[in-house]
Every structure is written in C-alpha cells, then in structure tokens.
Amino acid sequence: MKGRFVKLIYVDDSGNTGKKLDDILQPLFLLGGFIIDEDNWKKVDKAIADIKIKYNIEDMEIHSIEIMNGKKGTPYQDWAYEKKLQFFSDILQVIQKFDLKVIYFSVKKINFKRYFQSKYGKDFEQQFNISPYLLAFSYMLQIADSYLVSQDSNGMLILDEQDEWKKPANKTFNLLTTLIDEPEVQIEKLLDRSFFVESSESNMIQLADVIAYTTKRYLELEIRELNDKKRDERIKLYYIYKDNIYKPNFEYGSHSILKWLEDNIGNQTKDKPIG
Template sequence: LCYVDESGTSDIPGNTSHFVLAGLSIPINRWKYCDNAILAIKKKYNLEDTEIHIAWIIRPYLEQSKISNFENLDYTQRKSRVQQFRKTELLRLQKTKNPKHYSQTKKNYKKTEAYIHLTYQQRRDFIKEIANCVSRWRFARLFAECVDKIYFDPSRRDQTIDEQSFEQVVSRFERYLQIIGRRYPERRCGLIIHDNNPTVAKKHTDLMKQFYEKGTMWADVEAIIETPLFVDSQLTSMVQTADLCSYAIRRYLENSEDELFDLVFQRAD
C-alpha cells in the first residue's frame, strides 16, 4: 500500500517555493500495526478522532500566549478559555468592517479548533512522535518528488508540476515493487491510496490509465494494480502520515528545518 499526499502548492508562483508529492509504502500485512501505532500516539494527546494536518497543528496560536497560566490548565479548561477568547475576537473583528480579515481569522480558528487544548510544545512533541514512529518502520519505504518552482519552466514541458510529480512517484513505487517482488512474491503487487481532491482525482486517474497503456517515461506499470483509491484524509491516519512526510521534506528544502526530515528520511527509498 502506498499512501500519497502533497505539501505546498503546484500553482506557479503559488504561496510556496517548492511542491512535494510523497508516497509512504507499507506491506499490506503491516497496515493494522501501523494504524494502531499512530492511533496510540493520537490517544496520548487526546486527538484520536482528529486529522493530523501538520501545517495547522504546528503553527503558534497567539491567543494561547494571552491566557494566563495556560500551561497549568487541564485540557477542558484550555479549550474553554481559547474558545472564549476566539469568540470575543471574532465579535471585535465584525465591528471593524474588514470582511477579509474576519473571514481569514474565522478560517484559521476552524482549522485549528481540534488542537487548541495542546500547548505549542505539546503539538510539536506530538508531530515529532509520529515522525519518530515512522522512522522505526524498517519495512516502510518513502518515495517523493520535490520540485523547486523557480526552475520549473511550463513552456518547456508538456506536463504540469503535479502531473510530473505523480509520474515520478508512480515510477519509483512500481520499480520498488518489481525489485521486492523477486524476493517476496507475495508483495509483488501494490495499490496507491491518495488523499481525495476532486480536481486531482480525475486528473491522476486518467494519468494512471495512460501509464497502464503506455507506461511512464521510466517504467512499464505491471505491479501497481487498479487506478488510485482516493480517500478522505480525515478518516485515514496513514494518508495523514504521508502528509507529515511531505511537509517535513518541503520544510527542509525551503527552510533547512531538519528535525522532522532527519526522522522520515530514514525510510527514503
């Protein structure tokens, strides 16, 4: 099983300098073990029913720093105090008649609502524990295509950034399956499980059909079965883990942040 997710935007210029598409592959008989390992970490931080969306988890929440003794409060108290602060702030912004600022703040609050009971350090610890867990999966392999958009010239290519990235990940996963299948015949076939994005879903499904017919630029596709299975990442911890891997790689490329990268890169193919 190869779980695929992206980090950054494929638009040019977009709001990131890099685009990363990552695929985290695990043997099918290890799926339950991996899922349970991630769930155990989530439960530790009271996040068992919550999506790991690292870009929203790992940012500072200003209101927490404005609540006295926030770190000494329990989870319920923290959540209540932050919600109270945010309601007050939204009411204040409504009166300023700045709809753009109000709308963006409301979006930020909604995206981070599930994590407000954790301090900034606890949120960082949570993400690091997930990354450390992945680093110990010796049976897993990480594939990724990383594009520096400064050097990507659309006029000289017949593929978009996300199309090129998908072809690369498919090719590498296919080649890995061919190699591993010689030694372990029971692992000779694989399936791609992709974060569901309505725009990307049709495009990548059509691309995969082309790959089955003509192959990619680098490999004939024989070991990957079916077109990608697109799933809601909110319901699938393993796709969320692929999101963490792609984020860690992109932040390393853009900002030389190596804490998470050094962990997930241990599983790089």
C-alpha cells in the same frame, strides 16, 4: 519474504497552489508518503491511533499545517511550540518503528514555470494540461514501481482525495499501465488504478500528510531564509526518517517520463505554437 504481500502506498501533497506558480510562501510542491506491507497495516494504524489518544485528539484529523499554525477552533491553538514538535516527532517515529519505506518527489515551481515557458511560450499555462501535481504524480508512479520491482511485489496506490486532479491522474495512471512499446515508463507492479480517499477517514493518509509536510519544509531550507531555530527544527524532524527514504535507481532529470508527459498529456495544441 519478497512478493508475499501486496504493498500499500499512501501519498499526500504539500504546497499545492494549483497552477499558481509565483506564490513566494509556497515555492515547492511535493507529493510524499510511505510504502507498507498489508500485513503491517493494523499495527501501524493502531500506533497512530494510540498517539492521537495520548494527545487527546482521537477524533481529530492530523493536518500538519493546522497543527503547526495552531488553527483557531482546534485543540492545537493552545499547544506550545515544544508540544507541537514532540507530536510530530512521535508520529514520525512510527516510520522507524515499523521500518516503513518513504518516497517523495518535489517540484520547484519557479523551475517548472521557466522550463515550460522556454519550450511553449509565456502563456503556456492557458493551454497546457501538466501541473506540478501531475508532474510529481507521474514521477511518484515511476518511483513506487521501481521499488515494487526491486521487491518482486505488487502494490496499490492510495492518495488523499483531490477532485481537481483525480481524473487526469487516473488517466495518466491508466495510460502508463497499458503501454507495451515504451518499457522505460511503463508501470508494471501497481494494481488497477489510483485510489483516492478522504484524509479524515484514514490514519495512513494522515501519516503521509506529516511526511509530505516535513519533507517539503526540510527541502525549503535551500531556498528560504530562516532563523537557526526554525532550521534546526526542520532538520531534526526530517532526520527521524531520513534513512528510510527510498532512492530509485534512475536519475530524475534524465528519465523519459517528462518527455512522455509532454507528448501525451501536456500540450494538446502541439501543432500550434503557444505564445
């Protein structure tokens, strides 16, 4: 039944290099995660815990990049490539099994840099308060709220702990929930504020980590040269949950949130030309 349960929205990031926008190995930043009814929480948490037991990592945090890279000092260093892919496949199939709704927003860093440089000058980063994280976060608020409105349900946003961006993220959240005269960007259905938790203490944030990681790697296919094996792997994992991705009923490029961010969060010296 619509609106009966509060929906929990778990989000994590992938490709975070702060305001460093020229890292050729990390061309994309992405926030991604999933939406779950609170009454399903225990079932999904148990499903993830059971998979960790199956792979004998019940006391480990799922951190996707460490698994794929076989980080030394962890059980993953001895995992064969095929075992890593099967693990990711098992985790991502939880999305299908419980019909979780996936949401994400990605930022191509070079486009981010070019856009703001063209408007505010080449030194915009020195005086500008918008980062790829904050841009993606603001769009994720709009995407999540759009879904909640469509379901006539309230929701709570829970993210991986990010000391650097926690304060500006909550400031942005609070501003957007208290707007009255700007309904096109006002957040209606998200409760209270954003909650930040340690990923090591939350199987749900760890699932969001896998979603963010595999989604970013799939989107990178458009901008990176990869061999057929790596391309096939990224496509296969993404397609496990492709049909569960929520598409909001607005166009990202024409949404008012970008201008609102520039006017209210970004250029704190907008009366003084930058650069």
